[in-house]
Amino acid sequence: xxxxxxxxxxxxxxxxxxxxxxxxxxxxxxxxxxxxxxxxxxxxxxxxxxxxxxxxxxxxxxxxxxxxxxxxxxxxxxxxxxxxxxxxxxxxxxxxxxxxxxxxxxxxxxxxxxxxxxxxxxxxxxxxxxxxxxxxxxxxxxxxxxxxxxxxxxxxxxxxxxxxxxxxxxxxxxxxxxxxxxxxxxxxxxxxxxxxxxxxxxxxxxxxxxxxxxxxxxxxxxxxx
Amino acid sequence: xxxxxxxxxxxxxxxxxxxxxxxxxxxxxxxxxxxxxxxxxxxxxxxxxxxxxxxxxxxxxxxxxxxxxxxxxxxxxxxxxxxxxxxxxxxxxxxxxxxxxxxxxxxxxxxxxxxxxxxxxxxxxxxxxxxxxxxxxxxxxxxxxxxxxxxxxxxxxxxxxxxxxxxxxxxxxxxxxxxxxxxxxxxxxxxxxxxxxxxxxxxxxxxxxxxxxxxxxxxxxxxxxxxxxxxxxxxxxxxxxx
Numbered sequence: 001x002x003x004x005x006x007x008x009x010x011x012x013x014x015x016x017x018x019x020x021x022x023x024x025x026x027x028x029x030x031x032x033x034x035x036x037x038x039x040x041x042x043x044x045x046x047x048x049x050x051x052x053x054x055x056x057x058x059x060x061x062x063x064x065x066x067x068x069x070x071x072x073x074x075x076x077x078x079x080x081x082x083x084x085x086x087x088x089x090x091x092x093x094x095x096x097x098x099x100x101x102x103x104x105x106x107x108x109x110x111x112x113x114x115x116x117x118x119x120x121x122x123x124x125x126x127x128x129x130x131x132x133x134x135x136x137x138x139x140x141x142x143x144x145x146x147x148x149x150x151x152x153x154x155x156x157x158x159x160x161x162x163x164x165x166x167x168x169x170x171x172x173x174x175x176x177x178x179x180x181x182x183x184x185x186x187x188x189x190x191x192x193x194x195x196x197x198x199x200x201x202x203x204x205x206x207x208x209x210x211x212x213x214x215x216x217x218x219x220x221x222x223x224x225x
Numbered sequence: 226x227x228x229x230x231x232x233x234x235x236x237x238x239x240x241x242x243x244x245x246x247x248x249x250x251x252x253x254x255x256x257x258x259x260x261x262x263x264x265x266x267x268x269x270x271x272x273x274x275x276x277x278x279x280x281x282x283x284x285x286x287x288x289x290x291x292x293x294x295x296x297x298x299x300x301x302x303x304x305x306x307x308x309x310x311x312x313x314x315x316x317x318x319x320x321x322x323x324x325x326x327x328x329x330x331x332x333x334x335x336x337x338x339x340x341x342x343x344x345x346x347x348x349x350x351x352x353x354x355x356x357x358x359x360x361x362x363x364x365x366x367x368x369x370x371x372x373x374x375x376x377x378x379x380x381x382x383x384x385x386x387x388x389x390x391x392x393x394x395x396x397x398x399x400x401x402x403x404x405x406x407x408x409x410x411x412x413x414x415x416x417x418x419x420x421x422x423x424x425x426x427x428x429x430x431x432x433x434x435x436x437x438x439x440x441x442x443x444x445x446x447x448x449x450x451x452x453x454x455x456x457x458x459x460x461x462x463x464x465x466x467x
Contacts (some may be wrong), residue, residue: 037262125301127375128301133329141316
């Protein structure tokens with residue numbers, strides 16, 4: 001089987017694949033930043049007592065989690081032009097990833113905040129802190145620590161999800177693999193190389209997760225109770 | 226300093242505080258005891274608004290709770306609260322724990338707050354532990370940091386909610402010693418505890434609660450040696466037997 005495998009073609013397409021790799025990398029970073037912003041806003045809405053903000057956030061999160069990313073992508077890609085908004089594919093792609101991942105990130109952050117014990121809130125309340133002071137000084141610094149590892153997990157998911165952008169012809173990694181595969185009728189070369197690149201990105205993020213866990217582990221956290 | 230008059234509170238259908246009338250004078254130390262579920266923790270949690278009352282009148286430091294004019298956040302800075310489970314901030318060192326509220330709530334200069342914090346930690350016997358995180362401290366040490374954290378706010382009232390119940394037996398006395406010191410300096414204190422040694426030593430009054438009501442009050446001497454009601458006798462015989 002391997003004798004048919006053309007490393008030469010891969011090398012020939014390396015510049016295109018490299019461009020795709022870089023594109024996937026930066027569009028993932030931009031989307032993740034967008035997703036963080038969406039997630040923080042959604043989570044803040046979701047933690048309010050008032051249903052006016054809470055309900056829309058909950059409905060949005062449910063809608064995103066209940067439907068496939070591909071459907072959301074097409075919804076934006078074909079839907080926005082109908083509303084008169086013709087945007088570049090790349091922009092639509094980043095928007096879709098941000099909106100999608102944001103819903104998951106909102107839940108990750110919420111879980112992080114809720115994991116902080118009631119006693120921490122009460123200690124802040126009892127010492128006369130306002131809601132904002134409690135959040136800033138007591139809750140968030142602790143919540144961020146428990147949130148970083150699952151957030152990096154979500155970043156890994158986002159990188160893999162970005163492959164779907166090839167379907168709205170954004171030039172990224174999977175798109176580059178597709179071009180190789182269809183130009184030369186070499187699907188194995190195209191997609192295995194692409195897969196290897198994703199693996200590379202995965203290990204990059206994973207080592208970041210390990211490093212962050214080690215860094216977060218340096219300072220002791222969690223009292224005896 | 227603290228005045229309950231006809232205070233009632235329900236948790237759903239459960240009547241947890243029944244017509245409580247009780248007052249605590251400045252510099253007085255009052256010990257609250259009673260069987261678990263009798264409402265003693267709820268009682269002192271009402272004083273700093275961790276719980277809200279349904280009806281009746283509760284006046285703390287001249288301010289009526291639940292009044293529009295009463296600023297709870299401000300009132301709480303005058304009331305120290307020590308929890309059964311310490312509730313230290315695990316991401317902060319001992320010194321940061323005791324200076325956080327003075328700096329951010331009392332708006333005291335950092336350097337000033339830190340020197341006061343060091344002094345206070347030294348006073349509770351933790352001069353060596355300024356930079357230790359809560360997880361690196363024993364239960365007794367954590368509770369002493371928690372007491373120092375309250376004292377650094379220079380409160381007018383200190384409330385203790387079973388401060389020694391989560392501790393190993395050999396650590397109870399180090400915490401009680403600190404509390405005795407606080408009492409002897411003239412702090413107004415309400416302490417939920419079953420530590421009778423502590424009550425005898427510093428309390429002016431013991432309040433016995435059962436099923437949400439104050440059943441009996443008296444000096445520690447009267448209460449422990451000559452309880453007036455069947456319920457307090459039954460309770461004391463249980464805690465004294467072992």
